[in-house]
Amino acid sequence: MFVNHIQSTPLKGTRLHTLWRSAVSEHGLVDDRLFHLVDDDGRLVNGRRYGPLVRLQATYDRDRDELGVAVPGRGVVTGRADRLGEAVSTRFFDHDVQGRLLHGPWAAALSAYAGRGLHVVRVVRPSFGVDKHPVTLVSAATLDWVRLRLGAPPCIDRRAARMSIEIGGCRPREEETWVGRDLRIGDAVVHIVGLVPRCVVTQQDPATGAHSWNTMRALLDGRPPPPDGTPHKPLLGVHAVVVTPGTVVVGAPVDDPTDPQENPR
Incomplete structure (x- = not known):
């Protein structure tokens, strides 16, 4: 990844700035x-x-x-x-x-x-x-999954998702399996806390702010309601807290810092 x-x-x-690199402090992207x-x-x-x-x-x-x-x-x-x-x-x-x-x-x-x-x-x-935790992550594959559910690619782009860091090289919604784990991004390490509830901003054109897509319905329909009866929320991406400050750069590896197969000595 x-x-x-x-x-x-x-x-x-x-409007969001596209960055080639960013320092990451305990507070998130600097x-x-x-x-x-x-x-x-x-x-x-x-x-x-x-x-x-x-x-x-x-x-x-x-x-x-x-x-x-x-x-x-x-x-x-x-x-x-x-x-x-x-x-x-x-x-x-x-x-x-x-x-x-x-x-x-x-x-x-x-x-x-x-x-x-x-x-x-x-x-x-x-x-x-920030709304809850200092860093948010989403995979490129998950954004592709949302586009397909909306039926008209590329009707939503990464700017509408408004996530800090987008990860390539993984499966749709794979980031949801990282909850409770640490993840190394470049030389920074974050701890994945939970899924991110989304709001109407994901339905707005990121260039104009006009309501353009029914993203929240696509997110709700894309997963079954919780079996415990808790509210069914539109979820996209994950929240994280910073464990080890560092620098993230486009193209930098993303891996599990505790996995010996990904980090051979």
Whole structure:
């Protein structure tokens, strides 16, 4: 198996960057989801609430500590990312994320673009900006399986899945068998925690945010309901926590670090 694709964004919900390599810290891909957006009431604004966020392209310059956001029709809005304001707590699905409002030029430009009040929040810890666990994985074969279930390839691509790392060289949904195991990716090691419940973002065109496919129905129909009567959820890919920080590079091997056949001495 090998790393097929890497993607991230510093501003949650915006267009993903394709990466050739990325450092991986205990918090996940470095600089991934450092910032998120809230409305005037302090509620999280992501692709689920406002699909056209994917038309925004965010960049973060770590050396300068600057955030830039390319806004359609308004150019690139750039400012210092250390001008921190009031402490805020943002609800991310089933947990609260602590952050600080960011003072700068973004609120006016983003609010005008979206037609609603939008404000940038910087998380107090890097890993706080993700939905649950710091790294997500999916296999290229699983994405092909989803495309076939939808019946019109290539009507969903990796950007709609919004996973950190895509793995090549394995079977459809093979990643689901890795739950509870460690996996070496390049020279980083992650521990696979569980499957990822998916939302309407997987049904949106990743270039425009428009609703385009019935991905959630395809995911639900692709597996039987749980026998124990727990809710039947659309699942795609797996969550992971970082055991050993390192670097992941496209083409790097992916294997079980405890398997002597994969790691001969």
